[in-house]
Amino acid sequence: MAHERFRGWASRLALGLLSKPNTPKQQKQVTFEASTLETLKPAIYTTLTETKTQNTPGVYSLTFREMGWAIALHGGAGDIPITLPRERREPREAALRHCLEIGVSALKAKRSPLDVVELVVRELENNPHFNAGRGSVLTNKGTVEMEACIMDGNTKKCGAVSGLSTVVNTISLARLVMEKTPHIYLGFDGAEAFAREQGVETIDENHFITPENVERLNQAKEANRVQIDFTQPIQKDPPEKAPFENGDSQIGTVGCVAVDSEGNLATATSTGGLVNKMVGRIGDTPVIGAGTYANSLCAVSATGRGEAIIRATVARDVAALMEYKGLSLQEAAAYVVEECVPKGNVGLVAVSAAGEVTMPFNTTGMFRACATEDGYSEIGIWPSSMHT
Amino acid sequence: MGGWAIAVHGGAGVDPNLPTHRQEEAKQLLARCLNLGISALRTSLSAVDVVELVVRELETDPLFNSGRGSALTENGTVEMEASIMDGPKRRCGAVSGISTVKNPVSLARLVMEKSPHSYLAFSGAEEFARKQGVELVDNEYFITEDNKGMLKLAKEANSIVNLVSIITLTSKDVGTMVRDIYEFDYRIPILGTCSAGAGAIESALQMNGLPISIYAPETVGCVVVDSQGRCAAATSTGGLMNKMMGRIGDSPLIGAGTYACDLCGVSCTGEGEAIIRGTLAREVAAVMEYKGLGLQDAVDFVVKERLDEGKAGIIAVSNKGEVACGFNTTGMFRGSATEDGYMEVGIWDQD
Numbered sequence: 001m002a003h004e005r006f007r008g009w010a011s012r013l014a015l016g017l018l019s020k021p022n023t024p025k026q027q028k029q030v031t032f033e034a035s036t037l038e039t040l041k042p043a044i045y046t047t048l049t050e051t052k053t054q055n056t057p058g059v060y061s062l063t064f065r066e067m068g069w070a071i072a073l074h075g076g077a078g079d080i081p082i083t084l085p086r087e088r089r090e091p092r093e094a095a096l097r098h099c100l101e102i103g104v105s106a107l108k109a110k111r112s113p114l115d116v117v118e119l120v121v122r123e124l125e126n127n128p129h130f131n132a133g134r135g136s137v138l139t140n141k142g143t144v145e146m147e148a149c150i151m152d153g154n155t156k157k158c159g160a161v162s163g164l165s166t167v168v169n170t171i172s173l174a175r176l177v178m179e180k181t182p183h184i185y186l187g188f189d190g191a192e193a194f195a196r197e198q199g200v201e202t203i204d205e206n207h208f209i210t211p212e213n214v215e216r217l218n219q220a221k222e223a224n225r226v227q228i229d230f231t232q233p234i235q236k237d238p239p240e241k242a243p244f245e246n247g248d249s250q251i252g253t254v255g256c257v258a259v260d261s262e263g264n265l266a267t268a269t270s271t272g273g274l275v276n277k278m279v280g281r282i283g284d285t286p287v288i289g290a291g292t293y294a295n296s297l298c299a300v301s302a303t304g305r306g307e308a309i310i311r312a313t314v315a316r317d318v319a320a321l322m323e324y325k326g327l328s329l330q331e332a333a334a335y336v337v338e339e340c341v342p343k344g345n346v347g348l349v350a351v352s353a354a355g356e357v358t359m360p361f362n363t364t365g366m367f368r369a370c371a372t373e374d375g376y377s378e379i380g381i382w383p384s385s386m387h388t
Numbered sequence: 389m390g391g392w393a394i395a396v397h398g399g400a401g402v403d404p405n406l407p408t409h410r411q412e413e414a415k416q417l418l419a420r421c422l423n424l425g426i427s428a429l430r431t432s433l434s435a436v437d438v439v440e441l442v443v444r445e446l447e448t449d450p451l452f453n454s455g456r457g458s459a460l461t462e463n464g465t466v467e468m469e470a471s472i473m474d475g476p477k478r479r480c481g482a483v484s485g486i487s488t489v490k491n492p493v494s495l496a497r498l499v500m501e502k503s504p505h506s507y508l509a510f511s512g513a514e515e516f517a518r519k520q521g522v523e524l525v526d527n528e529y530f531i532t533e534d535n536k537g538m539l540k541l542a543k544e545a546n547s548i549v550n551l552v553s554i555i556t557l558t559s560k561d562v563g564t565m566v567r568d569i570y571e572f573d574y575r576i577p578i579l580g581t582c583s584a585g586a587g588a589i590e591s592a593l594q595m596n597g598l599p600i601s602i603y604a605p606e607t608v609g610c611v612v613v614d615s616q617g618r619c620a621a622a623t624s625t626g627g628l629m630n631k632m633m634g635r636i637g638d639s640p641l642i643g644a645g646t647y648a649c650d651l652c653g654v655s656c657t658g659e660g661e662a663i664i665r666g667t668l669a670r671e672v673a674a675v676m677e678y679k680g681l682g683l684q685d686a687v688d689f690v691v692k693e694r695l696d697e698g699k700a701g702i703i704a705v706s707n708k709g710e711v712a713c714g715f716n717t718t719g720m721f722r723g724s725a726t727e728d729g730y731m732e733v734g735i736w737d738q739d
Contacts, residue, residue: 156665156666157665158664158665160636162509162636163509163510181632181635182661183628183631183632183635183636183637183660183661184636184637184660184661184664184665185635185636185637185641185664186632186634186635186636187484187485187509187510187634187636188485188509188510188511188634189510189633189634190485190632190633190634190635191634193633193634194632194634274505277505278503278504278505278508278512278515278516279511279512279515280508280509280510280511280512280513280515280516281505281507281508281509281512282482282484282505282506282507282508282509283505283507287507287641287642287643287644288641288643288644288664288665288667289641289643289644289667289670290642290643293667306505306506307504307505307506310480310506310507310642310643311478311479311480311506311642312478313642313643313647313667313670316643316667316670316671316674317670317674320670320671320674320678321678324674324675324678324679325678325679
């Protein structure tokens with residue numbers, strides 16, 4: 001029942017009600033002093049109850065939903081078999097939980113969403129179980145070429161890097177490109193040189209290469225195709241579809257999106273790319289609008305088959321549908337995943353300025369986790385009953 | 389409507405003091421490329437073939453900033469990038485960091501057709517070119533005397549030159565200018581150094597009066613819809629003068645500098661960073677798709693609403709045979725033609 005400042009609240013309120021949030025939120029009642037009811041508009045979206053008290057005319061009380069922070073992260077979407085053995089599943093689940101906790105603590109400590117997504121993605125990069133940073137999949141020459149991208153919703157400032165092989169945390173380099181250069185995107189030798197100039201932590205390329213990924217590369221070469229980054233050895237039988245169609249990575253990429261209680265949004269994505277990819281291949285992750293995008297409405301990070309995500313400008317389309325067709329976050333994300341990209345190719349995590357979260361995917365599974373301020377949280381791999 | 393349509397551009401942002409003979413040169417090149425495209429369309433080549441052909445011509449001619457005649461990196465080398473997109477099925481291909489391939493747009497097409505990927509860069513892309521039997525040349529081939537001179541001057545001013553937008557500096561406050569990076573010394577961190585930024589900007593204003601600001605085109609592109617309503621788009625560039633090694637701009641980024649779908653084909657030029665941030669090419673298609681705007685309305689909307697302080701120009705065609713163009717810069721080298729006989733080449737607003 002506290003008096004609150006009108007200004008900051010009103011825009012969040014309008015956003016919140018426009019977006020028709022799906023996750024349950026608390027209803028709150030707030031009392032305002034205002035000279036007229038009109039002052040409290042955009043009241044078309046609110047339930048306004050006029051309360052006249054004895055001594056203070058012009059006091060109104062409003063009912064609205066409280067917005068808060070929200071965070072979602074992923075460790076890759078793809079053909080993750082339900083029969084995934086425990087010893088491969090549990091470390092990843094534990095990692096997701098750990099990263100979620102880090103992100104949530106940071107949000108509670110009022111760190112900016114940009115800091116939060118960078119922090120979480122750094123953690124995911126350092127974890128060798130995901131295809132980013134350490135644990136990145138290998139090119140057809142057995143090398144590592146990492147890429148990452150970060151974007152700030154309010155300013156739409158962004159930074160991206162590709163073709164890194166010695167930088168310990170690619171996402172942080174992307175952030176430096178955003179903040180310390182007049183450019184958005186640096187690649188390969190130029191990016192490595194920039195990293196050294198900036199004094200970021202670099203290390204011998206072998207640090208990133210894990211035995212698991214060497215094995216994956218060998219198998220892919222045997223099958224002579226660009227491979228889906230399964231979490232178990234590939235079948236020897238060729239897939240039903242043409243090699244290129246089915247062969248591109250559907251796992252791999254880590255990402256995080258976050259919004260704070262003021263509605264500031266940010267997104268970050270990082271990856272090693274495709275197993276057995278050609279040297280120099282760039283995927284969707286560093287292409288703004290494809291794998292990564294944030295504006296003042298939402299923040300999106302996608303994962304899956306890079307080539308399909310680029311073509312469908314997945315991340316941008318989620319935001320565009322919200323903006324131009326007035327869809328809610330959940331509706332927009334579901335539409336893009338279900339209608340705009342062939343089945344088995346994409347998953348994404350997204351949050352809206354109003355604090356909603358959604359994690360749709362059209363693959364067998366997606367390593368994911370999310371949490372919102374009102375206490376909701378989820379960690380999962382395969383579709384749960386709550387998702388379409 | 390219906391029937392084919394084609395538009396080409398040679399960059400947005402032109403020095404209003406550009407000497408007449410240079411303007412004529414540019415218009416002649418644009419007209420020549422248009423005619424090339426028109427002839428190709430009359431032989432029923434598909435849209436994607438036509439855009440590749442026209443952009444190849446633009447790359448080969450040293451006049452504009454692509455292929456031969458590309459802007460130079462801080463090291464005096466050339467690093468080119470290009471992308472191409474075919475509307476039906478939205479197939480795409482892109483390359484970055486190309487330094488030995490004569491026609492980057494054709495390499496981008498090969499990536500689209502002959503590789504399992506959509507985007508290849510730097511040594512990997514050159515390797516792919518070699519394997520595909522593409523003709524390779526020395527980096528020297530792409531470097532022109534004009535551009536060597538410009539690089540020298542740019543370095544002297546110790547800033548990255550986006551010659552497109554010098555003119556607009558006066559209207560903003562210093563803090564925004566430093567951030568907006570029209571004239572910018574990238575060694576200075578963005579926050580809190582307004583005085584240093586102001587220093588760089590002052591020299592930028594001086595540069596405006598210098599001869600080097602005369603001719604500073606940026607990127608070439610072509611969009612086509614063929615008589616079967618298929619749209620395609622392609623964009624190619626050498627990038628920013630004095631750019632950092634490894635810098636990638638909007639031209640090879642699908643959705644930013646280039647986009648094509650069932651509805652339209654779009655190619656953008658101008659401030660790379662603003663185009664990326666605004667996902668400009670995709671935006672035109674998105675407002676047509678999701679808001680139901682017509683082609684010209686969509687282009688106008690995006691130029692007006694999606695550029696914030698950025699400066700850029702857009703050419704676009706629709707599957708209905710329409711052609712449109714819009715820019716918020718001082719001039720844009722452009723040309724367009726439709727099957728019903730309309731043809732126009734222009735630089736300024738009033739053209």
